[in-house]
Amino acid sequence: MLAQQRHDYVLEQLRTHGAVRVADVVNGLGVSDGTVRRDLELMEQQGQLTRVRGGAVLPGGSGSAAVDPAGAEATVPAMPAEGAVVGMLVPSATYYYPEVLRGARSAIARAGARLVLGVTDYDPGRDLDQLRDLIRSGCDGLLVTSAGGPVIPAPVRELLDRSGLPYVLVERRSAAAFDHAECVLSDHRQGAYRAVEYLAGLGHRRVALFTVSTPTARPVTEGHAEAVRLLELDPSAPRHIAEEGADRIAAVDAFVRDCRASAATAVLVHSDQEAILLVQRLRSLGVRVPEDLSLIAYDDEVAALAEVPLSAVAPPKFEVGRTAAAALLDRLGSPTDLPVRQTVLQPRLLVRDSTGAPPGAGAVTAAGSGASAAAAAV
Known part of the structure; x- marks a missing residue:
């Protein structure tokens, strides 16, 4: 099809409807998206139309309200969301x-x-x-x-x-x-901060962090660090970021050893899969969740399905x-x-069964244990 034929088709659609979408021209003429966009660019240079997002309108509009020669405000037709x-x-x-x-x-x-x-x-x-x-x-x-x-x-x-x-x-x-x-x-920083803040409210002073190398890891790490600083928690609790491709089990086992050496009593873990693996490795070493170590997972994809339903930060x-x-x-x-x-x-913090007061802190409250608050939002 000749370029002039395509241009005539576009002008006919503009005169009929006041606006035309790129997708409609592509479907109507059976040409490529790139061809239509180049045609619209050339026609705009020639003053035949005005391009807007997703298509074009008759001259005088630029995607916003235009002023006609008499000074009255003219409305530029919208590209309808229906059918987009x-x-x-x-x-x-x-x-x-x-x-x-x-x-x-x-x-x-x-x-x-x-x-x-x-x-x-x-x-x-x-x-x-x-x-x-x-x-x-x-x-x-x-x-x-x-x-x-x-x-x-x-x-x-x-x-x-x-x-x-x-x-x-x-x-x-x-x-x-x-x-x-x-x-x-x-706001993953805020989500991580709230998780550590909740643990601190239960009496935990050494809150460790384990995360895998994902796009979420950085803001979660920053939120954890800010909480430790602003809440004046013990900064010696370990923080591990497992690099992409690392042996997950080896990384988790090394983290568990560091947690025991530092006497950490709580941990924030990203993501759910790593949190579930961590619970399994802890159990093999005789470490109980939450009696010996409280745990909050980050993502809440499958946290509720763990053997011990995990408290979790749930991004919206x-x-x-x-x-x-x-x-x-x-x-x-x-x-x-x-x-x-x-x-x-x-994000929201969902309290389940994996969080409680630190060892030796006395009776754990119902809200802290999560035993009666499987889906409570904090």
């Missing part, structure tokens, strides 16, 4: 992110939009390829969680900006402190996904430029 295609990039479809996906799908389905998924399996090398595939598929907007973290890599950010599509970072943020990138994320995964999708859909459906939103959601 939302691309979502996630590092995993099996751990942590299924609930984020469920939240995003709930908002997208309610709006009559459609979700297209890209998964990188925590391989940073696949971020750009997956994003390019989502962009080429005709997505109108993007929800993006890069494989590494918690900061979005510069090449990923550059590709997002070049695409011209609206996007929301999910459980990631920009590297720049005063950046305008829209994002929705859990469903709400992260729902809030991010709603923000993107608002932007797709708005005729005006919306303020950039950077939303931080607080």
Whole structure:
């Protein structure tokens, strides 16, 4: 198909509807997303239209309210959220992110939009390829969680900006402190702080930390360190970060030895899988949870299913996904430029059976033992 024929089609759609989406032109003409975007760019240079996120409108609008020659405010048609295609990039479809996906799908389905998924399996090398595939598929907007973290890599950010599509970072943020990138994320620092604060309230003064090398490890480590400092706890309690690819059992066993040597009475563990493994290794050494060592897991994916149901920090995964999708859909459906939103959601602490007072502290309260508060929120 000749370029002029494509341009005539776009102009006809604009005259009929007042706005046109890239995805609709792709479907209507059977051409690529890149071809349509290049056509719209050329037509804008020729003064035939004004590009907006996800498509174009007739001249006089730039995605915000335009002023007509008589001075009256003219409304630029919104790109409707209904029928929109939302691309979502996630590092995993099996751990942590299924609930984020469920939240995003709930908002997208309610709006009559459609979700297209890209998964990188925590391989940073696949971020750009997956994003390019989502962009080429005709997505109108993007929800993006890069494989590494918690900061979005510069090449990923550059590709997002070049695409011209609206996007929301999910459980990631920009590297720049005063950046305008829209994002929705859990405050893992606050989650870790609250866990240590709760243990300190039970009387624990030596609270250790064990975490694996994941995007969540850094903010959890920072939150633990801040709690130890601000609550004036014993800083000698061990802190271990198991590097990627390390022998998990060997790392846990070394951590257990350090905990016993330091007389630590409580531990915060990221993630649930490591927490369950730690409980098993402790039991093999005759160390009881929570009688000898209290334990709080971080993530709350399977913590409640452990032999001793584990107290856990639960990031608001469903709400992260729902809030991010709603923000993107608002932007797709708005005729005006919306303020950039950077939303931080607080995790909850769920008290179960793995926490209690330190040894020798006397009777443990019901709230501390968690025996009668299997799903109590603190």
